[in-house]
Amino acid sequence: MFSTKEMPSPSSLFSAFASITASVMFLQSMLHQILPQQLRDYLISVLQNLFKAHTPMLTFVFNEDNELGGLNDIYYAAGVYLETLRGPNTKRLNVSKSPKEVKGLIFRLEDGETVTDLFDGGIELHWTFVCSKSDKDSSEKRYYELSFHNKYEDKVSNSYIPFVLDRAKAIGEEKRVLKMHTLNNSYKGIGWQSINLDHPATFETLAMDLNKKDDIMNDLNRFVRRKELYKKVGRAWKRGYLLYGPPGTGKSSLVAAMANHLKFDIYDLQLANVIRDSDLRRLLLATGNRSVLVIEDIDCSVDLPDRILQGEEEKKSDHHQNHDKNSIAGTFLTLSGLLNFIDGLWSSCGDERIIIFTTNHKERLDPALLRPGRMDMHIHMGYCTYEAFKQLASNYLEISGDHHLYGEIQGLLEEAEVTPAQVAEEFLKYENADSALEEFVKLLKGKKIKDDECEVKTDENTIVMV
Numbered sequence: 001m002f003s004t005k006e007m008p009s010p011s012s013l014f015s016a017f018a019s020i021t022a023s024v025m026f027l028q029s030m031l032h033q034i035l036p037q038q039l040r041d042y043l044i045s046v047l048q049n050l051f052k053a054h055t056p057m058l059t060f061v062f063n064e065d066n067e068l069g070g071l072n073d074i075y076y077a078a079g080v081y082l083e084t085l086r087g088p089n090t091k092r093l094n095v096s097k098s099p100k101e102v103k104g105l106i107f108r109l110e111d112g113e114t115v116t117d118l119f120d121g122g123i124e125l126h127w128t129f130v131c132s133k134s135d136k137d138s139s140e141k142r143y144y145e146l147s148f149h150n151k152y153e154d155k156v157s158n159s160y161i162p163f164v165l166d167r168a169k170a171i172g173e174e175k176r177v178l179k180m181h182t183l184n185n186s187y188k189g190i191g192w193q194s195i196n197l198d199h200p201a202t203f204e205t206l207a208m209d210l211n212k213k214d215d216i217m218n219d220l221n222r223f224v225r226r227k228e229l230y231k232k233v234g235r236a237w238k239r240g241y242l243l244y245g246p247p248g249t250g251k252s253s254l255v256a257a258m259a260n261h262l263k264f265d266i267y268d269l270q271l272a273n274v275i276r277d278s279d280l281r282r283l284l285l286a287t288g289n290r291s292v293l294v295i296e297d298i299d300c301s302v303d304l305p306d307r308i309l310q311g312e313e314e315k316k317s318d319h320h321q322n323h324d325k326n327s328i329a330g331t332f333l334t335l336s337g338l339l340n341f342i343d344g345l346w347s348s349c350g351d352e353r354i355i356i357f358t359t360n361h362k363e364r365l366d367p368a369l370l371r372p373g374r375m376d377m378h379i380h381m382g383y384c385t386y387e388a389f390k391q392l393a394s395n396y397l398e399i400s401g402d403h404h405l406y407g408e409i410q411g412l413l414e415e416a417e418v419t420p421a422q423v424a425e426e427f428l429k430y431e432n433a434d435s436a437l438e439e440f441v442k443l444l445k446g447k448k449i450k451d452d453e454c455e456v457k458t459d460e461n462t463i464v465m466v
């Protein structure tokens with residue numbers, strides 16, 4: 001038992017604590033003044049290494065090739081993922097450029113470089129890239145080492161490595177150059193040929209009603225997020241859009257903007273070039289996941305309901321080549337047949353598919369296509385509204401605010417029917433914004449209101465969910 005006399009008083013305890021704190025602070029500031037930054041960092045790293053030497057570490061090694069002679073996915077994923085990490089001690093990076101398939105530069109760690117990652121609230125993971133030459137045959141062996149405290153082995157195997165694989169996939173997708181696949185008829189038959197999709201259209205540059213734009217973007221984002229829901233309710237993970245409206249209103253531009261937004265490849269299926277349904281099946285089977293299948297001008301590219309077997313008679317005739325192409329080989333393919341075919345095929349073997357039909361004449365379409373549940377969204381692309389005009393003026397003439405001619409233009413646009421394509425073309429003629437707008441006013445004034453056979457004007461850029 002202590003007597004109260006032996007116990008230090010609270011005030012003496014406090015003053016002792018204050019003087020220790022003051023000394024520590026004094027020492028700290030002395031060290032900061034005396035030791036240069038580099039020396040301090042060095043001492044800290046020596047102390048850390050001393051500490052680490054006593055930490056039970058485990059190291060995973062990821063070779064370039066796996067045991068079975070194939071490529072080791074984790075090795076490649078690590079390369080991609082680690083380019084997002086830099087340490088204060090990173091000294092050398094390997095930089096390369098692949099001109100075709102990947103956007104931007106590719107950064108990889110150089111031999112011996114180490115970076116540290118933190119995972120799940122502070123688990124330290126040290127990655128090192130090693131490139132060693134064999135003495136026997138001077139072949140090169142490249143691998144990544146991943147070191148961490150051995151108590152985290154399960155966490156690293158079951159959570160961290162899957163995380164790295166996922167991140168690498170996402171980074172790869174982000175940097176991938178999109179592809180545009182079109183039909184190519186060669187001696188081998190009809191097939192897809194691909195080129196890089198360099199279409200500059202994005203939702204930012206697209207001139208259309210802002211709410212409609214948001215609706216489409218939200219719909220696309222919701223679609224890609226909902227993998228589990230589609231699975232749960234037993235639906236194929238696909239979504240259909242019908243874009244309709246007069247020529248030059250941005251239907252093809254919207255297709256490109258959607259593909260650019262989702263980072264999906266485009267398959268442009270020109271149905272008029274497809275002869276047999278066996279070809280169609282083969283072509284559809286050859287399309288990849290995460291892609292947009294586009295059938296443009298569905299009303300006139302092919303007259304599907306008329307695809308009837310006309311046998312030898314048709315083959316003899318050189319006239320009506322298109323019609324001939326669509327009806328030989330004993331196929332009877334209706335639009336609903338094509339749609340069911342796509343549904344069936346994609347239900348069994350496709351994921352993340354978007355299908356888009358475009359037309360200038362919605363009223364001419366087969367009712368099968370318009371049936372509720374067939375195309376999930378009907379999007380009307382209409383004549384240029386004032387809002388769309390302002391977007392085009394900002395894109396082409398770099399007018400961000402207001403302009404004294406805007407009031408007049410707004411009134412004129414309510415009466416005249418001009419397409420965004422016409423507006424864009426007009427703006428391209430002039431370098432000076434004022435002259436471009438003045439000429440545009442003249443054009444609007446001189447324009448007769450056309451009785452368009454396609455759409456009524458009150459219905460600009462409408463979206464119908466079906």
Ligand SMILES: Nc1ncnc2c1ncn2[C@@H]1O[C@H](COP(=O)(O)OP(=O)(O)OP(=O)(O)O)[C@@H](O)[C@H]1O
Nearest residue numbers: 205206207246247248249250251252253420421424
């Ligand atoms: N809404 C728009 N926003 C921005 N640019 C547009 C828009 N509509 C048309 N344009 C411009 O006009 C050009 C032609 O447009 P686009 O090919 O997208 O029209 P379309 O509706 O597909 O026409 P068509 O029915 O003839 O196929 C585009 O390259 C683009 O520059």
Ligand SMILES: [Mg+2]
Nearest residue numbers: 251252253296
């Ligand atoms: Mg088009």
